[in-house]
Ligand SMILES: Nc1ncnc2c1ncn2[C@@H]1O[C@H](COP(=O)(O)OP(=O)(O)OP(=O)(O)O)[C@@H](O)[C@H]1O
């Protein structure tokens with residue numbers, strides 16, 4: 001049973017004008033079996049939180065802790081974090097020209113599983129996972145994310161989620177840029193991943209994905225921290241009334 | 255890999271990114287050329303065509319002090335459709351490809367005692383020619399000519415290996431309507447110095463593809479000159495170089511479009527990895543493309559891309575495109591030197607792939623575009639070569655744990 005604990009996390013992004021503080025004391029615990037939705041206005045620091053947990057080099061942790069099953073995540077390299085069981089589906093997946101999707105997936109699975117998957121079962125596994133997500137086979141030969149449409153990129157993020165089966169998945173706006181059908185397919189993918197062993201941190205702007213993936217907890221993120229937490233009903237409140245109240249309060253607090 | 259940043263450009267090359275060299279591109283005919291070494295001044299290092307080359311490491315090839323009394327054996331076996339001859343310098347065919355345009359090429363020409371002429375006729379099976387260095391401490395001059403007969407279609411691999419110092423001229427003379435693919439590998443031992451001039455002469459409607467792979471050697475300087483004897487020529491020059499700590503790899507090209515309706519396509523990629531406490535890993539790429547007034551309907555593109563893997567590495571890149579006619583189909587040139595793309599590495603690592611392996615994936619992908627040009631299937635296919643070179647690159651990567 002896994003637990004991701006984020007304790008009073010402060011982080012800055014490095015900019016040309018020096019470090020710029022973004023996260024201002026994030027506290028959040030995600031346990032196996034739970035799905036947490038994080039909602040918040042543009043620029044509030046949601047992606048920064050996701051990147052900081054994953055270890056993106058542009059973000060510097062200035063204080064606080066991130067623990068996965070009690071282990072200090074912040075002391076690990078990016079790949080160690082992934083092998084420890086963290087996964088980040090990115091808002092903007094990166095193109096890697098010249099590296100085929102097939103090669104990439106196999107390299108990743110080998111790293112995460114600690115041994116190369118048996119070729120025969122692997123091919124079947126990948127094909128199955130691709131078809132579950134409505135991804136045609138020819139993508140296996142294409143360069144990672146290169147020239148993929150926004151929706152295709154998101155499907156491939158969920159494909160990786162399915163194949164790598166992490167303990168805790170952070171999904172950064174995996175729903176944005178998807179049409180209705182794609183949203184359904186991608187949500188189904190996330191729901192297949194969902195299990196009593198896995199925890200999900202779902203970052204989103206819109207409640208529409210929450211129609212497909214019902215969260216156990218909803219958090220409002222503003223001004224670089226969680227400003228309110230509640231159950232699924234909080235999402236409905238946000239849908240009706242927007243973030244205004246929270247943004248004002250966050251501004252007043254900082 | 256699309257990092258726009260230009261790292262490691264020599265400071266004196268302000269504007270190189272835009273492709274503005276300091277001197278106009280001289281045509282093959284306008285350049286000073288001679289078979290006689292004494293017709294050239296001993297370079298002092300400031301000359302346009304020597305300013306990037308560490309003359310001290312040329313082991314006397316440039317100033318007459320190299321004895322050139324070694325032997326660099328050429329191994330090639332005649333086969334159906336392939337004639338191999340050893341000829342003297344008085345053979346009428348020698349020099350058909352071109353004339354030396356620098357002192358080392360002229361030195362090699364003045365010094366070689368016998369030349370190997372390999373003629374491809376019909377559609378022979380792929381051929382491998384091996385040139386072995388003269389051995390550590392020895393210096394040698396060599397001369398090789400590859401020629402096709404009209405309508406011939408052939409693939410040849412020219413492998414360089416071993417130790418020592420070699421200055422040579424390679425003539426490639428394509429008869430009308432022939433097609434030749436030449437893969438040139440520089441797989442020298444660490445001590446080797448190879449300075450080579452390639453004279454690539456293309457007949458009417460002939461197609462030439464040259465894939466250059468520079469991996470080994472202390473200093474390797476390759477100067478290809480492409481001339482078109484008649485319209486309809488189509489030339490593709492692609493290359494990759496992997497410069498380790500202390501290695502100097504230099505490619506200087508002149509593609510001289512003097513006749514109409516010809517094509518040239520140039521793509522060179524270099525990766526560099528240096529080490530503290532050693533001479534910088536250094537690559538130099540000079541890409542001169544000239545479209546003369548008569549060369550209407552020319553189609554040309556040249557691109558050099560350099561990937562700087564570590565500190566202590568320097569990539570110089572000077573694309574020069576000079577156009578003297580408005581009647582061209584297309585002409586373009588570009589150069590980009592960048593470091594590892596942090597975003598790509600982050601993405602790969604975020605999927606659990608260790609950093610060293612992520613870097614290898616990126617480098618392999620970077621060179622993949624060049625290695626893909628080596629035909630693996632069909633009658634001129636080289637099924638094993640690409641794999642062997644991929645493995646050689648992997649080995650280079652492993653050396654410093656990139
Ligand atoms: N490289 C950067 N340079 C400067 N500012 C940055 C950089 N990266 C992030 N920021 C700033 O940090 C703040 C938080 O950005 P972040 O991407 O985390 O927001 P977000 O909540 O994910 O927004 P969105 O909903 O639009 O995805 C923003 O004000 C953003 O402009």
Ligand SMILES: [Mg+2]
Nearest residue numbers: 046047048091
């Ligand atoms: Mg975001």
